[in-house]
Amino acid sequence: MVLVNEESCLKIVEMIGGEKAVSVVKTLLNKPALTDEEISALTNVDVKEVRRILHRLGDVGAVSYEVHRDKVTGHRVFKWRVQQEQLVGYTKTLMRKVLERLRDRLEYVENNQLYWCGTSGCPKYNFEEAMQALFKCRKCGKPLNLFDSTEFAERLRKKIAELEANLK
Secondary structure, eight states: OOOOHHHHHHHHHHHHHHHHHHHHHHHHHHHHHBOOHHHHHTTOOOOHHHHHHHHHHHHTSSOOOOOOOTTOOOOEEEEEEEEEHHHHHHHHHHHHHHHHHHHHHHHHHHHEEEESSTTTTOEEEHHHHHHHHTBBBTTOOOOOOEEHHHHHHHHHHHHHHHHHHHEE
């Protein structure tokens, strides 16, 4: 089960919009229903940047707004609020994508013989790629040796199980 407290909410927001987005969301958590101009004044972030951040966060459901009419000018005024519950759904979506990539990687590792030169940062090659490269690393030129991927596959299985448990 995924729980989003204020701290993890702010970490997710930082991933989406950066440090300025964290400042905007902290302000909204402390004082909901603010306009973009009010947020800008409280955070010392340019109002155009605040609007960009709010719309980016709105795209993933992290914030929402209510529209009101200014009685003096007649202009529409947007009052923004943080939707912490929506961040749970966004987080689960991201976790499902990561889980799918890990499953794909595990399947690839289990179904292919991998060859590696042993140099950190160099890629691992399947048999066909290693043959095409004449069993020499294309990045560093060292000879490619059969890579024992059982430990790596086991780490992938553990991470997959952990994510599956968190998604229940």
